[in-house]
Amino acid sequence: MLGPVILAASRSDQMRRFVSAAPGTKQVVDRFIAGETVDQVVPIITDAADKGLEVTLDVVGEDITTPEQAAAARDAYLELIERLKDLGLGAKAEMSVKLSMFGQALEGGHELALANVRPVVIAAAAIGTTVTLDAEDHTTLDSMFAIHEELRKDFPQTGCVIQSYLFRTEEDARRLAAAGSRVRIVKGAYKEPAEVAYQDKAEIDKAYVRIMRILMEGDGYPMIGSHDPRLISIAQELAHRAGRKLDEYEFQMLYGIRSDEHLRLAAEGHRMRVYTAYGTDWYGYFMRRLAEKPANLLFFARSILTKG
Numbered sequence: 578m579l580g581p582v583i584l585a586a587s588r589s590d591q592m593r594r595f596v597s598a599a600p601g602t603k604q605v606v607d608r609f610i611a612g613e614t615v616d617q618v619v620p621i622i623t624d625a626a627d628k629g630l631e632v633t634l635d636v637v638g639e640d641i642t643t644p645e646q647a648a649a650a651r652d653a654y655l656e657l658i659e660r661l662k663d664l665g666l667g668a669k670a671e672m673s674v675k676l677s678m679f680g681q682a683l684e685g686g687h688e689l690a691l692a693n694v695r696p697v698v699i700a701a702a703a704i705g706t707t708v709t710l711d712a713e714d715h716t717t718l719d720s721m722f723a724i725h726e727e728l729r730k731d732f733p734q735t736g737c738v739i740q741s742y743l744f745r746t747e748e749d750a751r752r753l754a755a756a757g758s759r760v761r762i763v764k765g766a767y768k769e770p771a772e773v774a775y776q777d778k779a780e781i782d783k784a785y786v787r788i789m790r791i792l793m794e795g796d797g798y799p800m801i802g803s804h805d806p807r808l809i810s811i812a813q814e815l816a817h818r819a820g821r822k823l824d825e826y827e828f829q830m831l832y833g834i835r836s837d838e839h840l841r842l843a844a845e846g847h848r849m850r851v852y853t854a855y856g857t858d859w860y861g862y863f864m865r866r867l868a869e870k871p872a873n874l875l876f877f878a879r880s881i882l883t884k885g
């Protein structure tokens with residue numbers, strides 16, 4: 578019940594100001610956000626690599642309102658890629674991008690987002706890594722898939738994300754699995770209406786299993802984005818039945834969530850990629866993490882009350 582309320586609050590400027598200024602916020606934010614700068618995130622990438630983990634990096638900041646901010650977002654990724662190149666970490670770190678951050682919601686946004694993301698994809702390829710386009714709310718997806726298709730003409734390894742809560746997703750999965758691209762399947766983190774999305778957790782989970790089966794049996798590279806132990810073991814079973822080797826799919830989890838499970842799966846020989854978000858504009862990302870687990874909100878409220 579609390580989830581939709583928190584997701585609605587994630588769109589409120591007033592709430593953003595309150596949460597950002599609250600005295601106990603930083604302590605809770607630090608659990609989910611790896612740092613504010615490239616310098617702070619580099620040790621986290623090297624530490625992950627030492628532990629046999631890979632990462633996908635998200636420079637947070639989806640709520641931009643001008644083309645200049647969109648260009649700055651592009652430059653932040655280019656700076657990150659340059660650092661990864663200097664450190665020789667290209668093979669261990671890929672990028673996750675939100676097209677909203679690259680200007681997708683602005684006037685002429687589809688072309689603007691494509692123009693901003695392309696140099697990032699080119700720079701990533703030059704250091705031996707890839708970019709995955711995150712899935713945002715359902716109104717943005719046709720544009721995201723069109724940009725994905727366009728980028729794949731030159732960079733077929735460009736990935737995208739699909740969300741099991743949306744009715745449309747099984748069809749998207751069939752198209753993408755046949756095309757052989759890298760596809761991350763997640764449950765979905767936005768507030769979506771009943772006209773387009775399952776509202777019931779059990780239905781979302783059942784759809785997730787159906788979609789995983791499509792991806793595992795297809796020609797693409799499935800990326801299983803979930804912390805749900807039941808879905809993880811079903812993924813292993815489906816991969817086994819589809820005759821996939823351990824390097825023919827991967828698991829992905831978020832930084833700060835079930836970290837012991839990251840290590841357990843990596844120790845079993847799985848490729849495990851940790852979605853690592855960093856930057857100063859963490860509000861939207863943080864609120865989605867609160868919405869996913871009501872206990873996080875209680876922890877957050879307690880931390881505000883004790884520090885306040």
Ligand SMILES: Cc1cc2nc3c(=O)[nH]c(=O)nc-3n(C[C@H](O)[C@H](O)[C@H](O)COP(=O)(O)OP(=O)(O)OC[C@H]3O[C@@H](n4cnc5c(N)ncnc54)[C@H](O)[C@@H]3O)c2cc1C
Nearest residue numbers: 711712738763764765766802803804805829830852866869
């Ligand atoms: C790598 C990755 C990339 C993602 N990219 C996208 C994207 O592009 N678009 C999108 O809409 N969504 C994205 N998501 C979020 C996703 O849609 C879900 O909201 C999120 O993963 C929670 O679903 P779950 O599968 O972990 O299952 P759940 O049933 O929500 O969680 C299973 C268990 O995991 C733990 N857990 C899950 N979330 C939290 C949390 N926030 N805090 C503490 N514990 C938690 C709990 O123990 C919980 O019982 C991504 C998720 C991952 C892992």
